[in-house]
Amino acid sequence: NAGVTQTPKFQVLKTGQSMTLQCAQDMNHNSMYWYRQDPGMGLRLIYYSASEGTTDKGEVPNGYNVSRLNKREFSLRLESAAPSQTSVYFCASSNTGGGQPQHFGDGTRLSIL
Amino acid sequence: DAKTTQPNSMESNEEEPVHLPCNHSTISGTDYIHWYRQLPSQGPEYVIHGLTSNVNNRMASLAIAEDRKSSTLILHRATLRDAAVYYCILRDIGDYKLSFGAGTTVTVRA
Numbered sequence: 001n002a003g004v005t006q007t008p009k010f011q012v013l014k015t016g017q018s019m020t021l022q023c024a025q026d027m028n029h030n031s032m033y034w035y036r037q038d039p040g041m042g043l044r045l046i047y048y049s050a051s052e053g054t055t056d057k058g059e060v061p062n063g064y065n066v067s068r069l070n071k072r073e074f075s076l077r078l079e080s081a082a083p084s085q086t087s088v089y090f091c092a093s094s095n096t097g098g099g100q101p102q103h104f105g106d107g108t109r110l111s112i113l
Numbered sequence: 114d115a116k117t118t119q120p121n122s123m124e125s126n127e128e129e130p131v132h133l134p135c136n137h138s139t140i141s142g143t144d145y146i147h148w149y150r151q152l153p154s155q156g157p158e159y160v161i162h163g164l165t166s167n168v169n170n171r172m173a174s175l176a177i178a179e180d181r182k183s184s185t186l187i188l189h190r191a192t193l194r195d196a197a198v199y200y201c202i203l204r205d206i207g208d209y210k211l212s213f214g215a216g217t218t219v220t221v222r223a
Contacts, residue, residue, distance in 0.1 A: 106156050
């Protein structure tokens with residue numbers, strides 16, 4: 001059982017380049033999330049998708065776009081990467097509701113030069 | 114969002130219990146108390162959650178004060194693998210996001 005799978009695991013970009021981070025879950029969860037974690041800090045929510053066909057902004061959405069491709073997949077796109085977007089990106093999924101735990105992937109470590 | 118307060122760090126000896134406190138004096142009636150942990154270079158891992166009553170699972174126990182203004186995560190026998198940052202998070206029943214603070218860094222001595 002793979003859980004939440006993120007690709008790639010590592011990536012180095014130059015300023016201005018674009019990139020899409022991929023996330024897939026095999027737990028039949030309705031909700032999916034993208035977080036970023038900067039060094040020494042807690043996670044911050046970028047975007048989330050409460051259910052297939054819907055997406056909403058989180059705390060730090062500027063510079064990002066998302067696509068909920070189907071129930072399993074939720075991608076995060078950087079259209080024009082900036083050094084401030086250097087971070088570790090985590091995808092998560094859960095069933096609907098505040099009492100439901102979120103299950104996280106292992107992260108994508110992104111460096112922007 | 115209701116806020117939580119945790120100590121920055123705690124140390125424990127291997128095979129001894131660890132009690133991690135969390136204060137959440139502004140908790141509302143519809144806030145669940147969640148605990149996650151993050152091992153080095155890994156994504157957060159769900160540990161346990163509860164609403165009003167104490168909860169037990171294979172990883173830990175959660176003790177919730179009667180007034181719900183504080184809670185304690187209990188690791189019954191710490192192992193080296195339990196060394197991680199532990200996050201106490203309040204999440205409203207209708208909310209989707211988890212708001213992570215700085216957490217408590219737990220060090221386990223062999």
